[in-house]
Amino acid sequence: MEAPAPDWSGLPADILISIFQLLQCPDLLRSAAVCTFWQKAYSTLRRSGVCPSRQTPCLLYCTEAAGAKALGMYSLSERKDYSMPLPEPPISNWIGSSHGWLVTMDEKSDLMLLNPITGDKIALPPVTTMEHVKPVLNDDGVLEEYKLSFYHGELPRVERTPYGCSLDRCGEVVYIKVILSSDPSTGKCIVMLIHQPY
Template identity: 55%
Template sequence: MKEPPALGADWSKLPADILGTIQGELEFPDLFRSAAICPSWRAAARSLRRHGLYSRPQTPCLLYSTAAAGARAAELYSLADRTTYTIPLPDPPIAERSVVGSSHGWLVTADARSELHLLNPATGEQLALPPVATVEQVSPVLDDAGDLQRYDLSFYDAKLPRKENQPPQPYAADRLRLRRVLYLKVVLSCDPSRGDCILMMIHNPYRQLSFARVGSSKWHWITTSFWVSQYSDGIYHDGAFYAMNLLGGIHRYTIEGSCATRDIVLKDTLPYMAYSMYIARTTSGDFLQIRRITTDTSEDSLETRTSDLEVFKVDLEDQQTVDVDTMGDDSLFIGHNYSCCVSTKDYPGLRPNHVYFTDDDEYSLMDDQDYRRDVGVYSLESKSTTEIVTPEPWLSRPIPVWITPSFTKINK
């Protein structure tokens, strides 16, 4: 007589500590799926997130808004499992904001009054940043009752004697125009939930730099002249910010209190200004200079498309850049996000030797018209571009942006 087949293991009775260890190693799509298996698994997943124990590094995702999601939610497209997730977000509505940065799982957004906020879409946490009125070239103008009437934006740099190239430009406090002109990109030194966090902002006029600490009350202007500044991108590494200017030079800024010390680590490498330039570090530690070439899609439109991407390794010793034919197993992410390389060995859902890009064209962002956004994946080998999602579902504002979700909550 045959023995009856052994019953399968009852996974619902897995010890909580073992279950938590297993779930803690899952990417968030798999964590969410595991939570649907049974009540005990759901409780374990909630406990991980509630107590801030779920800190597994995630594969980058594309965050964007859609008409279907509404004004107070965003869509998160996971490159790990090619699935879209809808996430509710706190006010002000995401549809009324501009996105000017994405670092360490946090968005930097500007509301209708041009005030900046840090927003973590994964946890729903939000922090106010120093007022726009504390930016050096922005002056609040009050009416007779003492209420804010408008902002004036002045056009000067640190060259003395001070000379303004044009009269200050007025911007109504409740209009969107100031934020589109002023803010270009903001990068963070670290995840704000993990401690002291500094923000570096590239802003107009003249693509200058200002910095602030999370929780502080003002932006500190880094006083540079027109020809020294004109920055295009920045990253944080080994205790300092590295900013790349439009001529390909790299400057290191060390922040101490309210002061910044500048060191030139790479001299200017280009004889012309390249407005779509990025700085990143490979997973092996090399600095990269990335040049993005775009073409207009029509004669009467500012709408552009990425037609080519050139990647160069920075040789700091010889003060030059070297053309890179391949990034090996690395993938590169550029746009309004923190420019970074990610190893496809650690994140198999990504394509090696590819550049994932989103739209960050300065002039189309300033314009009031809505444009089809420039989003895609570029192969350095075939020099061809493919779409992320077909047909593209996102609205043109706020612009789509790469974000690496972080479920770590702020320890209050």
């Protein structure tokens, strides 16, 4: 007669979280799926903002095989591809990544921070906070497009004639790169945006 399987849900939560901090990303995600107790410990670790200490980076990429609602993830430690489902709405474009977070753009070209592992999202100020991007509303007060104005950077300032830009295309024209100072889940993160014009 075989011995009964051990009850892993009986491990103290603090020990389990310490073990989770030593795991590689794919193993950490698998561990969260073991049982309800382990899922709660994983959620506690995720909310704490503490990253696993010596984790090998994973590469994220878009692939037709994963579809529009998923990302490809390549684990360098396992040399294996994974498909990761994404929260709604699907990502159509991302401008930067750091500390396990992606800087993505929504259908109105507004930026958002997204953690693809946890699904957490943090909205950033809208594109219209930039002085050269003005909203254009239709007769019903619905945002229809943006007017972009550019100047060549010389003084005296001479602006070019503003031109219309569709909501989803504005970010592709304006945003260049985004950098994060630290993990946003700690609440002490500065986001630096490099953008047009020039």
